[in-house]
Amino acid sequence: MNNLLASRLFQRFWQIAGAVSIRVKVLGIVLSVIILLGTFVTLQMRGVLTDTLERRLLDQGKALAGQFAEGVASFIQDESFAEARAYLIGRQEHYSSAGHNTSILYISVEGTIQQISTWDHGPPFTDDTQVAVDIAVPVRESDAVLHLGVADITVEQTVTEVTFQLVTITLVMIAVGFAAAFFLTWILTRPIYELVEATQVVATGDFSRRVSQWADDEIGELAVAFNGMAEALAQAEVEREEREQLRTQYVSKVIAAQEEERKRIARELHDSTGQSLTSILVGLHNLKDVDDLVEVPGRIDALRAIVSHTLDDVRQMSWQLRPSTLDDLGLVSAMQRYIDDYQQRFGIQVDFISRDIGERLPVDMETVIYRVIQESLTNVVRHAQASSASVIIDRRANTLRIIVEDNGIGFDLAEKQNGKSLGLQGIRERAALFDGTLTIETEPGQGTTLFIELSFDSQHTNGNSEHE
Ligand SMILES: Nc1ncnc2c1ncn2[C@@H]1O[C@H](COP(=O)(O)OP(=O)(O)O)[C@@H](O)[C@H]1O
Numbered sequence: 001m002n003n004l005l006a007s008r009l010f011q012r013f014w015q016i017a018g019a020v021s022i023r024v025k026v027l028g029i030v031l032s033v034i035i036l037l038g039t040f041v042t043l044q045m046r047g048v049l050t051d052t053l054e055r056r057l058l059d060q061g062k063a064l065a066g067q068f069a070e071g072v073a074s075f076i077q078d079e080s081f082a083e084a085r086a087y088l089i090g091r092q093e094h095y096s097s098a099g100h101n102t103s104i105l106y107i108s109v110e111g112t113i114q115q116i117s118t119w120d121h122g123p124p125f126t127d128d129t130q131v132a133v134d135i136a137v138p139v140r141e142s143d144a145v146l147h148l149g150v151a152d153i154t155v156e157q158t159v160t161e162v163t164f165q166l167v168t169i170t171l172v173m174i175a176v177g178f179a180a181a182f183f184l185t186w187i188l189t190r191p192i193y194e195l196v197e198a199t200q201v202v203a204t205g206d207f208s209r210r211v212s213q214w215a216d217d218e219i220g221e222l223a224v225a226f227n228g229m230a231e232a233l234a235q236a237e238v239e240r241e242e243r244e245q246l247r248t249q250y251v252s253k254v255i256a257a258q259e260e261e262r263k264r265i266a267r268e269l270h271d272s273t274g275q276s277l278t279s280i281l282v283g284l285h286n287l288k289d290v291d292d293l294v295e296v297p298g299r300i301d302a303l304r305a306i307v308s309h310t311l312d313d314v315r316q317m318s319w320q321l322r323p324s325t326l327d328d329l330g331l332v333s334a335m336q337r338y339i340d341d342y343q344q345r346f347g348i349q350v351d352f353i354s355r356d357i358g359e360r361l362p363v364d365m366e367t368v369i370y371r372v373i374q375e376s377l378t379n380v381v382r383h384a385q386a387s388s389a390s391v392i393i394d395r396r397a398n399t400l401r402i403i404v405e406d407n408g409i410g411f412d413l414a415e416k417q418n419g420k421s422l423g424l425q426g427i428r429e430r431a432a433l434f435d436g437t438l439t440i441e442t443e444p445g446q447g448t449t450l451f452i453e454l455s456f457d458s459q460h461t462n463g464n465s466e467h468e
């Protein structure tokens with residue numbers, strides 16, 4: 001219950017105190033500490049000083065009173081009162097003169113036949129500012145008592161003086177503390193303001209902004225960290241722009257390649273298929289006019305050969321465009337067919353292994369895998385001068401891994417890494433569709449291995465495009 005109240009109070013306090021600037025906070029703390037300390041020391045000093053001085057005054061007074069009583073005793077025995085008075089007045093004047101910081105107000109002897117006192121008409125008037133301390137001492141061998149009145153005016157004066165000095169010191173300390181706190185907060189807040197300003201600039205996307213390292217302290221470290229961050233952001237921005245540029249290049253290259261492909265198909269349809277069909281048409285037309293029936297079977301055989309050749313061409317073309325086997329039989333069978341055909345056509349021995357990849361994969365992924373392997377094996381034919389190669393597809397948890405390896409001449413990676421070549425870049429882009437990566441291991445004379453990893457957790461594989 002109490003704790004709750006305390007935490008509420010603290011919250012309320014912090015709401016107000018936390019809202020002001022650091023400068024005000026520091027100034028507030030420094031000034032309150034100095035004022036508190038000054039007040040405490042002043043009050044304490046006043047108390048101690050007053051006590052000590054008053055005790056001393058009393059001691060001194062007692063000593064003097066004893067001395068006077070001794071001096072006046074013989075006069076009283078002789079009953080020479082006038083001399084006694086003269087003696088006392090002499091003493092009072094002596095001790096009230098400069099050099100004695102006792103202020104004697106009166107000396108008076110009572111209990112004798114005639115009262116002897118240094119005053120003329122009764123005890124001197126005392127008020128609040130001048131309190132008389134009355135000290136009584138018996139006079140030897142008589143019934144008389146000597147009264148000594150001392151003023152504590154010197155005590156008051158001293159205490160007032162000391163108080164004034166302490167207050168002055170406190171005020172000076174306040175001025176010094178104020179200046180120090182002001183300077184301190186200036187040192188502290190100047191780099192912070194610079195950091196705040198620079199952060200706002202960076203937030204607008206200008207990563208070139210840096211701050212100066214003001215000192216080698218924590219704030220200096222902050223400045224260094226800030227500069228590091230801005231540096232990293234600038235770097236990331238450059239990389240992003242480069243990637244963006246590469247992607248744009250890639251897209252336009254892909255479009256160009258597609259157009260090229262269409263041109264090739266159009267030319268092939270026109271030159272090869274069109275030509276074949278034309279010659280079939282002409283052959284059929286001529287067949288009508290054949291006089292010698294013996295020639296007919298031979299001509300028909302020739303035409304059939306053309307038709308069968310044309311059919312092969314069309315199949316080949318359609319298969320190159322998109323292997324129907326991929327949709328009908330699935331990745332592994334389609335891949336197997338592609339590799340069989342590849343071995344026959346190019347005379348390169350290819351081992352194909354697929355492990356644990358299940359029945360069917362998402363259709364997008366199958367296409368990507370197919371094209372990636374196609375591009376890799378095409379590179380083997382075009383660049384590797386290899387006699388054998390291997391293709392491995394396997395699945396581990398949520399990653400699918402493709403390894404295409406050849407025993408060819410390899411190449412210098414650093415040289416080709418500039419992104420100019422379309423094929424490897426295309427593999428990388430395709431893999432990226434599945435949060436994947438391409439890693440190339442090669443060296444001139446060492447053969448080439450491509451590692452491609454695709455993730456099943458990527459957005460691409462989620463939900464859509466599953467085979468029924
Ligand atoms: N298996 C390989 N063996 C040797 N060199 C290769 C192989 N794959 C790629 N390269 C080299 O990398 C370059 C880039 O390949 P790629 O991006 O497919 O472009 P392209 O095939 O159009 O030249 C090729 O020109 C070739 O020099």
Ligand SMILES: [Mg+2]
Pocket residue numbers: 375378379422423424
């Ligand atoms: Mg290529």
